[in-house]
Amino acid sequence: MTTHYDPAVHTPAEDDGGPPPEAPAPPGHHRPRRSRFGRLWRGRPEDPRWVRPAFLALLTATALLYLYNLDASGWANSFYSAAVQAGSQSWKAFFFGSLDAGNAITVDKPPAALWPMALAVRIFGLSSWSILVPEVLMGVGTVAVVYAAVRRRFSPAAGLIAGAVLALTPVAALMFRFNNPDALLALLMSLACYLVVRALEDGRTKWLVWAGVAIGFAFLAKTLQAFLILPALALVYGVCAPVRLRKRLGQLALATAAIVVSGGWWVAVVELWPASSRPYVGGSQNNSFLELTFGYNGLGRLNGEETGSVGGGGGPGGGGGGQWGETGWDRMFNSEIGGQISWLLPAALILLVAGLLATRRAARTDAVRASFLVWGGSLLMTAAVFSYMAGIFHQYYTVALAPYLAAVVGMGAATLWERRERIWASLALAAAVTASAAWGYVLLDRTPDYLPWLRMPVLVGGLVAALGLVFAGRLGRRTALAAAGLGLVASLAAPTAYTLSTLREGHSGSIVTAGPSDAGMRGGGPGGGGFPGGGNAPGQGQGQGGPGTGGFPGGGTAPGTGGNNQNGQTPNGQMPNGQAPNGQMPNGRSNQNGPTGEGGRTGGAGGGGMGGLLNGADVGSEAKKLLEADADSYTWVAAAIGSQNAASYQLGTGEPVMAIGGFNGTDPSPTLAQFKKYVADGRIHYFIAGGGMGGGMGGDSGAASQITSWVEATFKEVTVGSATFYDLTSPTD
Numbered sequence: 001m002t003t004h005y006d007p008a009v010h011t012p013a014e015d016d017g018g019p020p021p022e023a024p025a026p027p028g029h030h031r032p033r034r035s036r037f038g039r040l041w042r043g044r045p046e047d048p049r050w051v052r053p054a055f056l057a058l059l060t061a062t063a064l065l066y067l068y069n070l071d072a073s074g075w076a077n078s079f080y081s082a083a084v085q086a087g088s089q090s091w092k093a094f095f096f097g098s099l100d101a102g103n104a105i106t107v108d109k110p111p112a113a114l115w116p117m118a119l120a121v122r123i124f125g126l127s128s129w130s131i132l133v134p135e136v137l138m139g140v141g142t143v144a145v146v147y148a149a150v151r152r153r154f155s156p157a158a159g160l161i162a163g164a165v166l167a168l169t170p171v172a173a174l175m176f177r178f179n180n181p182d183a184l185l186a187l188l189m190s191l192a193c194y195l196v197v198r199a200l201e202d203g204r205t206k207w208l209v210w211a212g213v214a215i216g217f218a219f220l221a222k223t224l225q226a227f228l229i230l231p232a233l234a235l236v237y238g239v240c241a242p243v244r245l246r247k248r249l250g251q252l253a254l255a256t257a258a259i260v261v262s263g264g265w266w267v268a269v270v271e272l273w274p275a276s277s278r279p280y281v282g283g284s285q286n287n288s289f290l291e292l293t294f295g296y297n298g299l300g301r302l303n304g305e306e307t308g309s310v311g312g313g314g315g316p317g318g319g320g321g322g323q324w325g326e327t328g329w330d331r332m333f334n335s336e337i338g339g340q341i342s343w344l345l346p347a348a349l350i351l352l353v354a355g356l357l358a359t360r361r362a363a364r365t366d367a368v369r370a371s372f373l374v375w376g377g378s379l380l381m382t383a384a385v386f387s388y389m390a391g392i393f394h395q396y397y398t399v400a401l402a403p404y405l406a407a408v409v410g411m412g413a414a415t416l417w418e419r420r421e422r423i424w425a426s427l428a429l430a431a432a433v434t435a436s437a438a439w440g441y442v443l444l445d446r447t448p449d450y451l452p453w454l455r456m457p458v459l460v461g462g463l464v465a466a467l468g469l470v471f472a473g474r475l476g477r478r479t480a481l482a483a484a485g486l487g488l489v490a491s492l493a494a495p496t497a498y499t500l501s502t503l504r505e506g507h508s509g510s511i512v513t514a515g516p517s518d519a520g521m522r523g524g525g526p527g528g529g530g531f532p533g534g535g536n537a538p539g540q541g542q543g544q545g546g547p548g549t550g551g552f553p554g555g556g557t558a559p560g561t562g563g564n565n566q567n568g569q570t571p572n573g574q575m576p577n578g579q580a581p582n583g584q585m586p587n588g589r590s591n592q593n594g595p596t597g598e599g600g601r602t603g604g605a606g607g608g609g610m611g612g613l614l615n616g617a618d619v620g621s622e623a624k625k626l627l628e629a630d631a632d633s634y635t636w637v638a639a640a641i642g643s644q645n646a647a648s649y650q651l652g653t654g655e656p657v658m659a660i661g662g663f664n665g666t667d668p669s670p671t672l673a674q675f676k677k678y679v680a681d682g683r684i685h686y687f688i689a690g691g692g693m694g695g696g697m698g699g700d701s702g703a704a705s706q707i708t709s710w711v712e713a714t715f716k717e718v719t720v721g722s723a724t725f726y727d728l729t730s731p732t733d
Contacts (some may be wrong), residue, residue, distance in 0.1 A: 039120045051156040055147060058160060062167040065503060066136040066177050071128040079663065080114065081509060082266055082647035083107045084179070085126055086104055086656065087118030096270065099643055102635040102656040102683075104670070107643070108283025108292065109664050110221035110266060113181035128656070131179050139176025139182040142190050146410075149194040152201075153371050154414045161488070162410025164314035164324060166402055167200050170498040170514035171340040172391030175399040178507060181222045182399050187219035187227060187708040188200045190403040193374050196233050198371040203249050212255035216262025223297045225400065226263075232377030240373065242324050267293075280669035282643070282662040287669070288391050291663045301391035304563045305477040317371060331387040332398065341398035341405070343495040345383075346435035348405045351412020352376040354428040358415050377402035385534050395513045416482065421473030426433050430466040433487035434489055439461020440494035450516045461490035510644065520587045619652030620721045627686060631655045638725070639675070640688040641665045658684060672706040687711045689724035 079099075089101040096103065097111025107114070116134040123132040149157035175182045192214040199207035211464040234252055241248045252443035259402065262315055269276070270289045284292040310713035319459040325336050333342050352372060355588045361371035381402055386393065398672070412432070419425035441459040444451070444464030467484025475483070501516040627637045627649065639658035646659035660668050660675070670678065679685050687707075713724040 001222065004227040033066060038694065047156060054156070054160055055163075056145070058163050058167070059140055062163075062546035063136065063140045064475050065167065065499075066139050066173065067133070068503050070132050070136065070177060073132065073177065074128055074506060074508050076128070076132060076508055077510055077512075078508070078647040079549075080107065080117075080179045080181075081131055082380045082643075082657075083111075083114050084121055084652045085651060085654070086109070086130055087114055087314055088121035088126065090477065094277075096279050099651060100636065100656040101104040101660050102278040102658065104636065104656075104658040105280040105643075105662055106282045107232040108296065109181055109222060109550070110220040110289070112217055112266075113184040113222070115366045116184070117179060132177060135179060135183045137174055138187045139172065141166075142172075142187045142403055143178070144320050145187070145190045145194050146407050149190070149197050149375075150407050151369050152197060154411050155418075157564070158410040158414030160410075161413055162406045164492070165250070165344060165409050166406035168492055168496045168499050169343070169399075169406070170502050171396055171399045171403045173499040173502045174340075174507065174512060174514040175396050177503075178396075178512060180396065182396060184221045185225060186220050186399055186403055188214045188221065189226065189378070189400065191217070192229070192233070193378055193404070193407070195372050196237060197367075197371050199251075200237060200241055200365075200374070201367050203241050203247070203251075203510050208237065208251050208255045208257045212258030213262040216251040216264070217515075219263035220266055224301075225397075226635070226723075228382050228400075229378040232381045233374060236370055236373040236377060239369040240365055245588070257672075280667065282667060282669075285668060296719050301393075302385075302389050303391065311573075313421070325393060327390055329387055329389050332383055332401075335446060337395055337398060338496060339446070340513065342407055342633045343440055343498075344436055344445060344491060345401075345405060346381065346439050347432040347491065348412070348430045350435060351416070352379070352408050352430060354406075355412045355415050357428075358419060358425070368415075369461075372408070375404050375411065377409055394511050396511075409568055416473075419481065420469075420480065424471075426470050427474050429487075430469040430473070433462050433469060433491060434466040437466070440491070444494055444497075447516060450501075454494065454497060458490055458493050461486055465490055507654040570627045619649055620723065623649075623723050623725075625722050626718070626725065627653045627655065627657075630685070633682075634685045635678075636685070638686040639684050639689050639707075641708065642653055645688065645690070657688075661702070662708055665704045666702060668703045670707075671703050672710060675703075675707050682729070684728050685716070686718070687726040687728055689717075689726065 004688040021049045042049075043055070067515050082094075083097055083106075086098050090098070090103065092098070093103055094103050094115065097109070097114050099105055099107055116138075117131050120130045120134050122126075124328075133168050143166050146166050147159040147163040150162040159387075164312050172186075175186070192211045195207045195211035195214060198204075201212065215226050238248055238252060243251070267289055270281070275287055280287050283296045323454055323555065325331070326334065331337060332345060351641070354371040356376075358370065359366055359372065362369050379401060383403065386397060386401070413429070416425045416429040416432075420429065437459050440462070441455050444455045444458065465483050465487030469481070472480040472483060498515045502514040502718070505517060524673060567614070631637045635656065636645075636658040637653060637655040638649055640649060641660050641661055642665040643659040643663040647658040650657040658678075660670065662669065675684075689708075689712075711728070714731055715728055716730045716732055718725045718727050
């Protein structure tokens with residue numbers, strides 16, 4: 001099979017199936033040894049001079065983009081920021097991932113994603129920058145890994161395209177500037193794919209074992225989500241590795257052992273550690289990390305049966321609608337998810353099929369086809385699970401797809417460009433550009449008030465480029481390159497616009513979305529920004545039923561409301577028109593102050609979703625002064641229902657605050673008996689009235705409800721500003 005050679009995109013690695021050999025030095029001459037800086041700047045000896053500078057420019061541009069306006073997000077997700085603060089104060093809290101330095105309860109994830117941030121805070125002090133810069137570095141690292149993986153078997157241009165696509169994906173720009181675990185997960189998953197690609201080149205065991213280590217540590221970032229791509233990676237290596245079958249099976253067994261060891265050591269320590277001397281495992285109902293892993297964070301995410309959560313989504317089989325949006329094959333393209341990740345998804349699917357078609361006659365061990373299978377299989381496997389999972393699902397989860405999608409686009413574009421003289425390849429390349437432009441037009445049209453002038457240039461530019469690419473094999477080189485360049489610009493223009501909008505605004509809360517703030521299609525059905533599926537999130541007062549009026553999804557009353565007027569809630573928990581003054585802004589946006597005193601956007605596109613309702617309290621100066629008084633005499637200066645409420649007071653005072661009931665206020669920790677003992681021992685100073693998940697979800701039942709009733713009946717009430725406290729050192733008569 002002949003191959004059109006183009007030095008701009010072709011490398012020796014595509015011919016011989018191995019790494020490009022270094023050209024021998026002429027007789028009588030010795031190749032000069034380069035310094036480390038020279039190797040860093042120049043790259044491979046056989047590369048054109050522009051390659052390494054272009055790669056470094058890509059990384060620099062990504063870093064500068066992601067660092068821009070970074071502190072506008074304040075504490076970002078205060079739930080994790082509080083845990084980072086605790087880990088910077090207590091090594092025990094660091095190890096377990098405790099929400100507070102008093103080690104009452106952990107976050108509802110393993111702690112690996114917290115460790116880089118906690119170390120940065122230990123070194124540089126607590127600030128928005130010290131928390132979020134490690135996330136930016138993870139984003140830059142992920143771009144570098146994807147480039148390196150694609151560059152190994154394809155051209156430098158392929159690697160640069162893949163890196164640019166990843167950096168300019170809106171949800172990637174969001175989550176690589178945010179302190180959720182997803183940034184570390186995306187980096188480690190990309191690294192695992194890269195290492196498997198390395199293993200497929202020569203069958204070396206060490207690369208596969210290191211891939212297992214990466215997946216094991218990814219498990220310590222976000223539990224079972226790290227295993228979504230395992231079937232694809234294992235199958236590809238088992239079939240395509242250039243060693244005998246028996247050795248392949250042995251290598252896969254060793255990689256599995258590496259996963260168990262790298263991910264299981266921490267689990268073993270937690271499970272074997274006496275429960276009485278470690279924090280309660282947040283998110284579990286039995287103080288067990290294994291239960292958390294396979295329940296709330298595991299099978300519960302798939303079937304929607306998540307004990308202690310706020311509810312599941314659509315039922316299995318597709319098309320189901322629920323609190324977390326509709327499930328089905330088109331979920332990644334719908335109005336809630338599409339603008340986050342799907343801009344180049346149609347093109348990626350076309351390019352994946354074309355890449356496999358181009359390598360259909362290759363040998364079993366062909367490394368180019370194996371690369372398509374590794375990245376494409378990871379993309380399809382993750383997208384399929386996301387599309388049909390019925391439990392808790394947030395738009396930002398889709399950042400996991402971004403590295404796989406970017407790699408497939410880079411590899412597919414380079415493969416088809418190399419074969420552009422063949423009519424099927426030029427048609428496939430044109431189809432990919434057409435799909436990107438047309439889908440970009442559709443997504444932009446969903447937000448008609450956002451850059452209305454951009455839609456037609458994207459569509460027309462893409463169609464003109466596609467027409468040129470149809471004849472790319474017959475056109476001159478410059479004309480063909482111009483058509484390809486126009487196609488790339490048209491494909492990336494719309495997601496780049498969404499990415500720049502994401503960078504211009506701060507994001508805070510537990511649920512955030514990328515894109516322009518006036519893109520109101522995400523996070524709610526008719527009636528405005530709210531809980532996915534319609535209405536507003538549960539837990540902020542007793543909002544009246546009906547879409548957009550502050551009620552529970554689909555109307556009705558939110559449970560666990562309580563009747564407090566604290567932190568931006570109106571009297572008796574009522575939320576007129578779905579809004580709450582002071583603490584919450586209309587349409588689900590929050591004006592919660594971060595460390596710089598600036599509000600952070602919670603809803604992202606349109607402020608939809610529960611982001612604003614999953615922020616904590618806005619801590620006033622009077623409340624801060626009250627809690628800081630004599631703080632050193634107590635293990636916890638206060639206790640509050642729900643982690644977000646507790647986190648806000650902890651970040652505001654710098655002192656440990658106990659989160660009763662964990663994130664949702666539904667965990668049975670502490671029990672009433674345990675809480676009474678803490679109070680009797682003088683370990684807690686105040687109880688903060690109200691709270692729960694953004695204001696009360698779960699706060700009216702179980703241990704949290706019992707504790708609240710006992711405190712209200714036993715201790716004196718103290719009102720500071722709009723917040724209500726109970727002094728646990730001053731019983732009532």
